[in-house]
Amino acid sequence: MLMGINTILAYVFGLFLLYIIGMILVIPIKVIMKLVINGIIGGVLLFIFNLVGGLFGLGIALNPLNAIIVGFLGIPGVILLLVLQIVL
Template identity: 45%
Template sequence: MGNFIYLVIAILTLVLVVKLLAWPMKVLLRLLINGILGYVLLLLVNVFGKSIGVYIPTNALSCLIAGIFGVPGVLFLIIFNKFF
């Protein structure tokens, strides 16, 4: 009987640890997807934006903004580039 209680406690602890670790993995996966999408959009804007005079330099700050915020970040960079 004592071993059964320890087994149940171990299983519940394992489930709790897996649930706690799953949340940061979702956040990291979302940041990774946003980063890749933002960088690809930044490159596309630079390739196709040359004809209309839009060029966003690919530096650490612009990659960070595009990576964290994704599409809205790239739109912010385009608007910021046009007005400033």
């Protein structure tokens, strides 16, 4: 039994929709995973900064928001948090 052109087009359209839905679901998961990984890296960087900065009387609170800021911005994030702590 041969499939008709309508059946083949329906399968192709269904696979295309499945692909689109999959991409819609995967992109936010990638963003969330990147945010979590950067937050962990930021937390480690803040911890190291607090160890070294403790010798000079400098320190930044280690909390999730600061970890995410440092995770996104890296070293400029540490500088930003340090400046904000001194100014405020």
